[in-house]
Amino acid sequence: MLTGKKKHKSDKDEIRYTSKEIIISLSTMPQLVRQLCGRGKKYDNLITEILKYNFYSGDSYRPDSKELQELLKISPATYKAQLEEIYLDFLELLHQDEIWEIKNIRCEIWVDVLDVVRIIPVRLPIVPRVGEKIEMKILEPVYGVGIFTVHEVSHELRENEQVILVFGKMHDFSWYERLLDDKAKYEGTYNHIEGLRREKNMKL
Secondary structure (H helix, E strand, O other): OOOOOHHHHHHHHHOOOOHHHHHHHHHOOHHHHHOOOOOOOOOHHHHHHHOOOOOOOOOOOOOOHHHHHHHHOOOHHHHHHHHHHHHHHHHHHHOOOOOOOOOEEEEEEEEEEOOEEEEEEEOOOOOOOOOOEEEOHHHHHHHOOOEEEEEEEEEEEOOOEEEEEEEEEEOOOOHHHHHHHHHHHHHOOOOHHHHHHHHHHHHO
C-alpha cells in the first residue's frame, strides 16, 4: 500500500511508462484527477490542460508533450517531474477510503466465430461464468450458430462504471452432422428424435 512520502521514491523508480502513456492513464479518470487541484502543488495548470482533451479515446486533437511545455512555459525536465508527481499523488488519492465509487455496471459480450468478433453491449441480471453456454438465436442468420461457450470473464474498472467483459467462442459442433441433417430434411428422411438429442448435447 502506498502511504507516506518515503514510499514515493521507490514508486518513482518503478515508473516505466512514457509521459504520453501517463497522460492517457490519467485521462481515464478525469473527475478524480481534478481533485488534486488546489492543494498548493505547482502542477495545477498542467492538470487543467490535460483534462481539456480526451487523450484516452484518441478520436480528437490532443497536444503533444512539446506543445504542453510551450503553452505552460516549463522545461522538459519540469514537465516530466510534474507529470510524475501528479501520477504518484493520484495513486495516494486512490487509497483513501471509498474515494473511488462505482455505481454503474454493464456487460459487453464478445463472441468469436471463426476469428470474427462481434461486441454486444448489454445489461445482465446474472453474469455468465466460465464454461457456461450463452444462446443468442438472433446471431444464427449471420453465423449459422447461436450458442457460445464462455471461456473468459474479466472486469474493467473505469471511473464511473464497471464493465464486465464476457468472451464467448462458437460452441463446438459437427458441420458434417449439420449437413447430413439438412440433407435428410430436404429428402424427408430426417430423424427428429436423433436430431433433438444432438441439439440437446450441444447445449450441455
